[in-house]
Amino acid sequence: MSDETVVRLDQVRCRSYGICVSILPDVFDLPTDAKSAILLRHEVDPDDVEDLREAVRACPAQAILQGSGPT
Numbered sequence: 001m002s003d004e005t006v007v008r009l010d011q012v013r014c015r016s017y018g019i020c021v022s023i024l025p026d027v028f029d030l031p032t033d034a035k036s037a038i039l040l041r042h043e044v045d046p047d048d049v050e051d052l053r054e055a056v057r058a059c060p061a062q063a064i065l066q067g068s069g070p071t
């Protein structure tokens, strides 16, 4: 597993803007009654690494993290 395909979401930071869902709808979802986005998967396809970078940059709440980070 390549580290940069790992996606994490800080649901406390998330403010439900939904930008991530528009970029990667098969990874992020924003259920109608949810207080935050949710992850449908914890890893993206290698082809989607650039889109994940874009989602990290685009999230106004800086709630998306790429890579496994410190354990």
Ligand code: SF4
Pocket (backbone or CB within 6 Å): 009, 013, 014, 015, 016, 017, 018, 019, 020, 021, 028, 030, 036, 037, 058, 059, 060, 061, 062, 063, 064
């Ligand atoms: S773009 Fe950021 S703040 Fe908006 S729903 Fe996605 S994770 Fe949450």
